[in-house]
Amino acid sequence: MRNRFVAILIIAMATLPATGAEKKPTTQPSEPLKIVWGPYLQNLTPKSVTVVWTAGEPSEGAVEFEAGAPKSGRTPPGKPFIPLPKEKYAQRKISPLSKDHEVTLTGLTPGQVYSYRVVSKKPGDGQAAACTTESFRTPTENPKSFCFAILGDTHTYKRSEELAERLIDESPRFILHVGDYGSRVVSGLLKPYKKVMRRFPMYMARGNHDSVKKHKQFVAMPGPGKDLYYSFRWGNARFISVDTNDRKGMQAGGEQYKWLENELKTTKEKWKFVFQHHPLYSAWGGKMDSRLDDERKLLEKYQVHVVFQGHMHNYDRSFPLRDNKVVETGGVTYITASGGCGAQECFPHAHRPWFVARQWRGEPFIGMCNVNGSKAIIQFMTSKGLLFDTLTLRLTEKEVPAAKSSGK
Numbered sequence: 001m002r003n004r005f006v007a008i009l010i011i012a013m014a015t016l017p018a019t020g021a022e023k024k025p026t027t028q029p030s031e032p033l034k035i036v037w038g039p040y041l042q043n044l045t046p047k048s049v050t051v052v053w054t055a056g057e058p059s060e061g062a063v064e065f066e067a068g069a070p071k072s073g074r075t076p077p078g079k080p081f082i083p084l085p086k087e088k089y090a091q092r093k094i095s096p097l098s099k100d101h102e103v104t105l106t107g108l109t110p111g112q113v114y115s116y117r118v119v120s121k122k123p124g125d126g127q128a129a130a131c132t133t134e135s136f137r138t139p140t141e142n143p144k145s146f147c148f149a150i151l152g153d154t155h156t157y158k159r160s161e162e163l164a165e166r167l168i169d170e171s172p173r174f175i176l177h178v179g180d181y182g183s184r185v186v187s188g189l190l191k192p193y194k195k196v197m198r199r200f201p202m203y204m205a206r207g208n209h210d211s212v213k214k215h216k217q218f219v220a221m222p223g224p225g226k227d228l229y230y231s232f233r234w235g236n237a238r239f240i241s242v243d244t245n246d247r248k249g250m251q252a253g254g255e256q257y258k259w260l261e262n263e264l265k266t267t268k269e270k271w272k273f274v275f276q277h278h279p280l281y282s283a284w285g286g287k288m289d290s291r292l293d294d295e296r297k298l299l300e301k302y303q304v305h306v307v308f309q310g311h312m313h314n315y316d317r318s319f320p321l322r323d324n325k326v327v328e329t330g331g332v333t334y335i336t337a338s339g340g341c342g343a344q345e346c347f348p349h350a351h352r353p354w355f356v357a358r359q360w361r362g363e364p365f366i367g368m369c370n371v372n373g374s375k376a377i378i379q380f381m382t383s384k385g386l387l388f389d390t391l392t393l394r395l396t397e398k399e400v401p402a403a404k405s406s407g408k
């Protein structure tokens, strides 16, 4: 009986199709390596810049760069990512194995155009990906005049191409983003701005929709704020980004509050601009959060010129304010600049409050600020270039003492 069973089993096995173990092993072609986000610029100074990008898989990275505008024959900007071409750049700075890369180029020449590209290479199979050639210009040590842009709340608008094109046309030296910028990879809301961010650094304040993890991954700025709050100098101006989600830290005695006071007290720059997400004054939201009162008093004490803020998905600009009053001199101007969102929000019960100099809602918009010595002109315009607000500010004689006559 047992022999008969074995014979049946042998016949049955012989009639079975070949098993997987008997097949030749098949190798799945691996996904080509891609650069999934970036490159983009951070902390651009006269002699250095940080280049940030993310590859689809852990890879070795490098930034290849050289002085001068991109040469003809280099991959032109604006084309999609391409396989690694054999191009030789004058300098190369390596980044270790990782998905996320952050490389700081140092020893740059002030006021110089540089062309660059980033390269990621997988260890093992040698797959590589590179971005197209991009360029940036370092600022001079003390530019007397420069312009920067203001953008905010890009997290709700899926058709931001027009705003991005407007930014390219206006060609600011850098962009302040007042928060709620949207996920960089998952939702793709920042995708239209990729071309902008490769050429001009975009400095982000943390919005209520921007997680701490995401913000730290995004921002690459020096200082004790671990990317959540930071400041930088450009010419005769100090720019300070604060994290208004940190209500406790922003109250008197809080860690961020103490840092902010020290920044304002010790800065040598004449112009002081703060950018943050939650508004200290806004026409649209009724009463603002009293937990930020200590911050407001600090900004008034050290005579910050303008606070750029977001969150309310519309535009408004205050008169110069101090101690909750409109003042002729020494006041702070608060501008809510949430122009990156598509549908400007409707607040049916909003009415024009006493502190509002201009309010507006309509199309998506950007701001441009031209600083020229002791004068700053701030303009806000729609993506089509329609101007709807202009403000001129001047440093006071106390801030810029008149040059003494030499008597000769």
Ligand SMILES: [Fe+2]
Pocket (backbone or CB within 6 Å): 153, 155, 180, 207, 311, 312, 313
């Ligand atoms: Fe928002």
